[in-house]
Each structure stands twice: as C-alpha cells, then as structure tokens.
Amino acid sequence: MKVQTTLASPVGDVTLQATDKGLSYVGFAPKSRYPDGSNTHLERACEQLTEYFAGQRTCFDVALDTQGTPFQQAVWQLLCQIPFGETNTYGWMANKLENPKAVRAVGSANGKNPISIIVPCHRIIGANGKLTGYAGGLARKSWLLAHEGIKITQ
Known part of the structure; x- marks a missing residue:
C-alpha cells in the first residue's frame, strides 16, 4: 500500500510517498494523491531530509521503490x-x-x-x-x- 506525508522545508513543502518496499516519490507536486500515513521508509526519509536541510547530512541511505525503464x-x-x-x-x-x-x-x-x-x-x-x-x-x-x-x- 502506498502512503504519503508532507515535510515542511526551507524550499517549501515536500511530498513524500512510499510503498512497503521503499520511497517512491519525493517532490513538490505529486502526480497522485495517496492516503496520509507513515511507514519506516517515510519516517527514515523525513528524518534524513530534516538532517540534510539542517546541514547535518550529506548523503542518504533510504530504500527506494522507483518505477522506470x-x-x-x-x-x-x-x-x-x-x-x-x-x-x-x-x-x-x-x-x-x-x-x-x-x-x-x-x-x-x-x-x-x-x-x-x-x-x-x-x-x-x-x-x-x-x-x-x-x-x-x-x-x-x-x-x-x-x-x-x-x-x-x-
């Protein structure tokens, strides 16, 4: 099941979406609307993005679930x-x-x-x-x- 959350950031609200496998979207204008919720992938991504914006993180290690060629x-x-x-x-x-x-x-x-x-x-x-x-x-x-x-x- 895909869920999403929004993270306030210095560059505006960031929408994050994730499946049970990993993060599937991080952006400023989601293509689809999914139920607000949380899972370990969203929690980890929000934590790491918050650290990035605070100048405390320079790389990310979150699971991704991207679809593409x-x-x-x-x-x-x-x-x-x-x-x-x-x-x-x-x-x-x-x-x-x-x-x-x-x-x-x-x-x-x-x-x-x-x-x-x-x-x-x-x-x-x-x-x-x-x-x-x-x-x-x-x-x-x-x-x-x-x-x-x-x-x-x-």
Whole structure:
C-alpha cells in the first residue's frame, strides 16, 4: 500500500510517498494523491531530509521503490554517485553510461526522476556551467546548490 506525508522545508513543502518496499516519490507536486500515513521508509526519509536541510547530512541511505525503464533506472543510479557539493552535466552522464550521443535522453530521464533531492538531479547543470531545468523550479535548484556550497553564476 502506498502512503504519503508532507515535510515542511526551507524550499517549501515536500511530498513524500512510499510503498512497503521503499520511497517512491519525493517532490513538490505529486502526480497522485495517496492516503496520509507513515511507514519506516517515510519516517527514515523525513528524518534524513530534516538532517540534510539542517546541514547535518550529506548523503542518504533510504530504500527506494522507483518505477522506470532500465535506461531511466541507470540514469537515476548514476545521479546518486554525484557527491554532495559537486555538480556534473548531461554530457558527463551520457559518457559514464557509455553512450555519448544520449545527452538528450539523459536529460529526459533526469527530468523524470521521481525522488528529488535524495536522488540529486539538482546537481546537474548545463555544459556552460549555468542552471538547467528542475522540476521543482530553478529557485529551489539554486537554493539546494547554494546549501551544498555550490556557487552558480547566471
């Protein structure tokens, strides 16, 4: 059974959804409405996100239950390898996936990431060093990067 909760944060309310297997959504505008509730995955994610926003956590270790194509799953797993306080580009990701021509496909998969912040798609910037799109909006992306000590000039 999927349940959800809302966590107040410095970047606005964050909606979290989880199944019995793990976290299935973290974001600012859920696609579906599930009953409010809790389970160990939601409790752990809320605790870790609270620590992240307080500057006490730089990585997450919550179980995930994401649904996506094998390519999307590979992109999301690669995002998790980008450390706190660092950024990278779609081109870097395409190269790491051994498919340098897949830059647009990587961007599309990145945009479909269902687990914002924890799967850190906000750490992807343009090849020119500028902010690129973010489902939560560029103001949130800018805040998250600044929170991690990353300065981006526009």
